[in-house]
Amino acid sequence: MNDPLAWLDETAQDRRAAGLRRSLTPREVVEPLVDLASNDYLGLARDPRVVEGAVEATRTWGAGSTGSRLVTGTTRLHAALEEELAAFCGAEAALVFSSGYTANLGAVTALSGRGAVVVSDVAAHASLVDAARLSRARVVVSRCSVPAEVDAVLAEAPETRRVVVTDGVDSVDGGLAPLGELAAVCRARGAVLLVDDAHGLGVRGPASRPGAGLVAEAGLMRERGVVVTATLSKSLGSQGGVVLGDADVIAHLIDAARSFIFDTALAPAAAGAAQAALGVLRDEPERVAALHAAAASVAASARAAASWAGVAEPTAAMVPVVLGEPELATAARDACAEAGLRAGCFRPPSVPEGTSRLRLTARADLGADDLALVDRVLAEVLPAVRGTALTG
Incomplete structure (x- = not known):
């Protein structure tokens, strides 16, 4: 019989020759290295208060969330975390997902779909790229760093449902998206602006709320048609994702976001750790x-x-x-x-x-x-x- 996976060896050899072969290297509990590779921007992943938040949540709610958010997975802890995230970032409402990846998948697909157009930044994170592909919308790749290019795409788009997706802070080089200009373009063209603020939460923010994110810093968190996604696994040192926006947007995601409806809810330990980390960020x-x-x-x-x-x-x-x-x-x-x-x-x-x-x-x-x-x-x-x- 022919080996149906024989191509794997050839692919692995090609990757190795190109210097692109990857491997997993487990970390030890205690290491002598100074770490400049993690996304633990605020140093909270091992903070005793954050660890205790995870432990206490596990003692109270158990090791697992036991089901999807719409069945048994939504605890009082999840609801409290969402309220606190929305209040801190300045949004009307929030919805917690099991990861930042699933938050992007859920938000983009639920807000677009067949008959829509998604304008995706050329440097968008893989989760945004995958979400655009899965949305079944027409996808146009553009440079969101040049709002005039996005405007030109939207001006020619026949679709009435329009979504522009971009990272707020670029995950590789830290560049900042021109959110004010992009929001003005989207406002004029009737498009939703979806900003992945994964690397902005805890890092950027207005003077009155440091760490509330780049969208809050730009004064756009309550702008109609602006939707924000973020992760709880970077500055907050935990795990999970969140979508922030208008209450009717969050209600729609509960009805329509497949990565929310069909996924097991965020584990209590992660929710408890994120809530504790958010408290540290507020206090410090x-x-x-x-x-x-x-x-x-x-x-x-x-x-x-x-x-x-x-x-x-x-x-x-x-x-x-x-x-x-x-x-x-x-x-x-x-x-x-x-x-x-x-x-x-x-x-x-x-x-x-x-x-x-x-x-x-x-x-x-x-x-x-x-x-x-x-x-x-x-x-x-x-x-x-x-x-x-x-x-x-």
């Missing part, structure tokens, strides 16, 4: 400023060590250092790890060909010793990797 807004200070320090170290990479001043938690080919990025990542620093490594398809990079993510709890080690390791590793590339 200075964590947001500490995060930005740490990001600026990391960027300064990277800029000094890799002047050719054009490291920009960060606007969020991430500091990208573009190295070029996948092998260079993986070599830099491995050398950093050997020297005591964990760095994120992004290769195609996460980034375009020829732009493989380290993505260094700052945290609010990085101390002076941690930042000194970052400076020392980057000064040693990045020039060495660059030299290898030039001589190789």
